[in-house]
Amino acid sequence: MKHVLVLGAGMVARPCVQYLLKQGHRVTVVDTVRERVEHVLGGHENGIPVVGDGLKEAARLVPQADLVISLLPWVFHKDVAPFCLRENKHFINASYMNDEMKAFSKDAERQGLTFLAEMGCDPGIDHMTAVRTIREVEKRGGFVKSFSSWCGALPSLEANTNPWGYKLSWSPGDLLHACVRPSHYLRNGKEIFVPAEEVFQRSTLKEIEGVGWFEEYANANSLPYAELYGIPNTPNIYRATLRFPGWCETIRAMQMLGLFDTTSRPLAGKTLRQFTAGLCGADEKSDLIQALAAFLGMPAFAMPLKRLEWLGLFSDELLSDKIRCNRDVVFDLFSRKLGFDKDERDLLIMRHEYEVVFGAKTRRILSTLVHYGEAGGDSAIAVTTGFPPAIGADLILKGTITLRGVVAPVYPQIYEPTLAELERNGIVFEEKEMSL
Secondary structure: OOEEEEEOOOOOHHHHHHHHHHOOOEEEEEEOOHHHHHHHHOOOOOEEEEEOOHHHHHHHHHHHOOEEEEOOOHHHHHHHHHHHHHHOOEEEEOOOOOHHHHOOHHHHHHOOOEEEOOOEOOOEHHHHHHHHHHHHHHHOOOEEEEEEEEEEEEEOHHHOOOOOOOOOOOOHHHHHHHOOOOEEEEEOOEEEEEOHHHHOOOOEEEEEOOOEEEEEEEOOEOOHHHHHOOOOOOOEEEEEEEEOOOHHHHHHHHHHHOOOOOOOOOOOOOEHHHHHHHHOOOOOOOOHHHHHHHHHOOOOOOHHHHHHHHHOOOOOOEOOOOOOOHHHHHHHHHHHHOOOOOOOOEEEEEEEEEEEEEOOEEEEEEEEEEEEOOOOOOOHHHHHHHHHHHHHHHHHHOOOOOOOEEEOOOOHHHHHHHHHHHHHOOOOOEEEEEEO
16 A cells, blocks of 8 residues: 655545545545545545645655655745655646756756656646647647647536626636736747736637536647647747636726735725725726726626626725735635535536648647536546546556656656546547548
8 A cells, every 4th residue: 555645635635535544545544624625535534634735744754754745836936846756755746847846856856756747737738738639649740730729618508606706616827827827829930928907808709519608718838839749840839818808808898907916005994995096096986887987998897897886896895914915816816706616517628629631731730638527526627637637647546657857748648547547537629620
């Protein structure tokens, strides 16, 4: 029996932990909230609950484990990795591989350790499915002329019950971080850079057949995927996020108001209405909707204003003493207002589109995942984010994954068995190919 240490028992942890337990591993779960740890372990005899701060407990618990999975926010992975190096333990996380993580690669490789990053849904399943298809195209003698990918974590249609068209199935902090990122992609061989304040002004519509129409906007930096996927000569590479229509104009209005600002401000004792009036330089007793409309340059009946009002920004509720900046206000309101009810399902959509040249013929390949969460059970985003690190852990501990250093799941020894196991658990892409 191998021993896996899981740091964090948040929204995606239960499927990860339950998979490991079903494979016969002993699992220690650390989180600051006892109820979350108990929910994730489900009373399993091989589960060990620890209530405490993940980083503080890591020094004590990492030596006892064979492998460590960090489900903490991405900013903490760089703090967990040194513990794993010091104690010679394999390490997995489901977050983007930044320069701080890459810096551990030589030491991990020298010590015979696998530090598997980007092993979640997005990033993770997106990489594995894309590279699998690209390698199959190359085996058939084809050239990938264009690669585009979309992903959206959304409420299912019947659970889409608020004016925002959105509910939180993942960390609100990560969501807010995604609202202030620039984007960078490749079109006809030319690099396109879009500053953060313009990303949500360039949204377009995208249809996912059988599901509906969505708004899409460019997601962060797509350029590294040319190297990561082994398609350095592909002139078109684009990754985007899906939302229900109306999201982008509202996020842009919030940007203009400075609602994502992290600068500390004296907000104690203010009401939400006073706070919002201050954002647009209005008197709190004035017609706040008219003042905001004038500040934003939109009509008073515009939907972004109605969404902000529904969120509570016009209310007389006092701000919490814990609020330190504008972003904290949004974090608090999103956390309280954009949650799922127990019997509601979420929806995960992932779509890859390839334009492929085979000699004189050009073909289009569509690869689509539409996965619903279970009402009253695990969400789609929890399953698709939680299963991959657990599967990766099992494969490392069994010796199937032998790559060392900091790696992403773009190698056959990782993605082939992982995707096969995901398919056995109902996470299946539909692929179609057609002439152009």
